[in-house]
Amino acid sequence: MVWVVQEKEGSLALHTDLYQISMALSYMKSGKADEQAVFELCLRALPPNRNYLVVTGISEALQFASSLRFTKEQIDYLKSLPQFSGFSEREFARLASFRFTGKIIAVKDGTIMFQNEPILYVVAPRWQGQLLETALLGIIRAHTRHSSKASRVVDAAGGAEIYEFGSRHISPELAVVAAKEACVSGCAGTSNVAAGMAYGILVKGTMAHSFVMGFASEAEAFRAYASAYPDSSVFLVDTYDVEKGVENAIGVAK
Numbered sequence: 001m002v003w004v005v006q007e008k009e010g011s012l013a014l015h016t017d018l019y020q021i022s023m024a025l026s027y028m029k030s031g032k033a034d035e036q037a038v039f040e041l042c043l044r045a046l047p048p049n050r051n052y053l054v055v056t057g058i059s060e061a062l063q064f065a066s067s068l069r070f071t072k073e074q075i076d077y078l079k080s081l082p083q084f085s086g087f088s089e090r091e092f093a094r095l096a097s098f099r100f101t102g103k104i105i106a107v108k109d110g111t112i113m114f115q116n117e118p119i120l121y122v123v124a125p126r127w128q129g130q131l132l133e134t135a136l137l138g139i140i141r142a143h144t145r146h147s148s149k150a151s152r153v154v155d156a157a158g159g160a161e162i163y164e165f166g167s168r169h170i171s172p173e174l175a176v177v178a179a180k181e182a183c184v185s186g187c188a189g190t191s192n193v194a195a196g197m198a199y200g201i202l203v204k205g206t207m208a209h210s211f212v213m214g215f216a217s218e219a220e221a222f223r224a225y226a227s228a229y230p231d232s233s234v235f236l237v238d239t240y241d242v243e244k245g246v247e248n249a250i251g252v253a254k
Contacts, residue, residue: 013070013098014077016134021078021095024127028091033127041120041140043113054151055119056181057143058109061136065100065122068131072096100128110147110184142174147181154186163204164190206234218245222252 027033043053075096078084102124113119119140122129146166154162164182167175172194179195189202196203207225215221218240226233235252237245 011069011071011074012064012135013068013131014074016131020130020134022083023130024095025084025087025091027127027130028094029087033094033125035126037124037126037129039122039124039129039133040118041136042118043115046115050148050152051114052148052151053113053144054147054185055107055111055113055140055144056109056147056184057140058106058120060143060177061106061120061139062104064135064139065104065132068098068100068135070096070098098128098131100124100132102128143177143181146178147185150182150187151185161188162186163188164192165205167192204234207236209236209239212236212239219248219252222248226252 024033027035043055046053075092078095079092102122104120104122106120107113120136122132122136124132150162150164164179164187166178166182170178175192176195176198179190179192179201180199183190183195183199183201189204190196191203191205192201193203195201207221211225212218212221215224222233222235225235233253235245235249237249239245
């Protein structure tokens with residue numbers, strides 16, 4: 001199979017599960033599309049030692065709902081799918097004109113939640129709420145996962161400053177948001193430069209193992225870094241031997 005990389009599409013309307021669109025079109029054909037419905041996102045049972053979550057992603061979810069649109073190219077693609085061959089131009093025209101007219105009732109970003117508590121309600125015509133389901137679930141879950149993990153780390157640190165350093169574990173677009181969520185939950189700053197610029201978060205970092213390996217000795221690498229950053233150096237001490245690395249860091253600092 002050959003994968004073709006295409007330019008990013010501005011609309012996220014197709015970033016959903018097929019059955020959400022299938023149900024929306026079916027509602028239209030059955031005359032149930034405009035019935036008012038309530039969709040609930042509820043926090044269910046949590047695993048042991050994970051008895052709370054810090055909910056985030058609410059603002060992003062609201063932005064998604066208000067900006068959701070289908071492009072002509074997306075509608076044409078849906079028309080080409082064999083399972084939608086029985087639908088008329090009328091249904092597709094309605095899909096193309098999607099604008100969210102309902103309301104979303106939710107907790108604030110950063111709210112601590114416990115199991116069996118509702119996080120968010122979507123009150124809207126049935127077909128509209130259906131089209132939001134996948135994205136809203138994904139947004140809230142992804143953001144809340146980051147903020148909740150960060151909260152547990154901050155709590156375990158017992159007052160020591162914690163800095164978020166997770167950009168190498170996630171895509172560049174999501175890394176900026178993950179950094180923000182970590183700081184919502186108590187992290188003192190982040191290594192992600194874009195997050196610092198976007199949200200005014202304190203940016204802080206150390207050095208990489210490759211920097212240490214680029215010098216004849218660990219102590220020489222530390223001296224070079226301290227010379228460049230005399231007031232803000234953070235030494236990475238585990239490139240070769242942690243105990244010796246600590247000794248070298250102390251020696252250079254003195």
